[in-house]
């Protein structure tokens with residue numbers, strides 16, 4: 001947090017199925033697995049392109065969250081379905097050690113492409129919808145603390161949730 005790259009709009013990917021895009025996705029997957037994250041956006045590893053990855057069978061950082069299919073999403077477009085919001089706790093690998101209560105649209109449609117250029121079009125809700133919104137925000141220069149409405153619900157993970165396993169984020 002504080003790096004200008006995380007505060008700018010990332011560029012669209014123009015060419016799919018290239019060695020460069022494959023290498024970027026592979027680096028992102030390694031980084032996310034190493035950090036045990038639920039998702040990651042390319043700007044978080046220093047690449048200002050509209051690429052996010054997310055998904056897990058089970059995540060230690062979000063033990064109650066249902067599985068989200070492992071997904072590579074390029075040039076995403078989000079469409080909220082309705083105006084319902086849900087507040088949920090989020091962390092971010094770019095804001096280590098912290099957690100905040102963030103309102104997100106409860107239900108949305110997302111569209112985009114996988115790394116080979118195959119179209120993706122899904123309607124999701126709950127934690128899946130939350131993860132997508134968090135990651136796509138990264139492509140527009142938005143970090144989750146900017147979305148917190150009640151800053152008394154922002155703090156250090158070990159203070160907010162004492163006794164929980166400490167995480168690197």
Ligand code: NI
Pocket residue numbers: 091092093094134135138
């Ligand atoms: Ni993040």
